[in-house]
Amino acid sequence: MAEKKNLPIGGVITEAGTAHEYVTGGWRKLKPLLDKGKCTNCLICWVMCPDSAIVVQDGKMIGFDMEHCKGCGICAEECPDKVKAIKMEEEAG
Numbered sequence: 001m002a003e004k005k006n007l008p009i010g011g012v013i014t015e016a017g018t019a020h021e022y023v024t025g026g027w028r029k030l031k032p033l034l035d036k037g038k039c040t041n042c043l044i045c046w047v048m049c050p051d052s053a054i055v056v057q058d059g060k061m062i063g064f065d066m067e068h069c070k071g072c073g074i075c076a077e078e079c080p081d082k083v084k085a086i087k088m089e090e091e092a093g
């Protein structure tokens with residue numbers, strides 16, 4: 001018969017909508033750079049960013065929330081091939 005074990009209590013999330021409090025920007029090795037001249041404001045990057053770090057104002061993509069952008073590069077990858085308005089660069093320092 002299997003021995004009984006006391007397992008530690010796991011993490012408990014007591015409130016909704018707390019992801020914003022995690023400053024995931026500290027994980028970044030690469031940072032996205034926007035070429036506004038190329039951007040067509042299709043907002044695919046806004047849809048695809050896993051950290052909601054694409055900043056949109058008046059229906060236009062205006063930049064990145066660098067406190068939460070973790071530098072995954074999905075926005076650069078998903079920006080349409082004929083546009084490619086985002087490139088990833090090494091984080092300085």
Ligand code: SF4
Pocket residue numbers: 032048049050051052053054064068069070071072073074075076
């Ligand atoms: S690099 Fe990743 S986290 Fe940062 S804005 Fe692009 S998709 Fe979002």
Ligand code: SF4
Pocket residue numbers: 034038039040041042043044045046061078079080083084085086
């Ligand atoms: S996916 Fe590319 S073209 Fe579309 S809004 Fe984002 S940066 Fe601009």
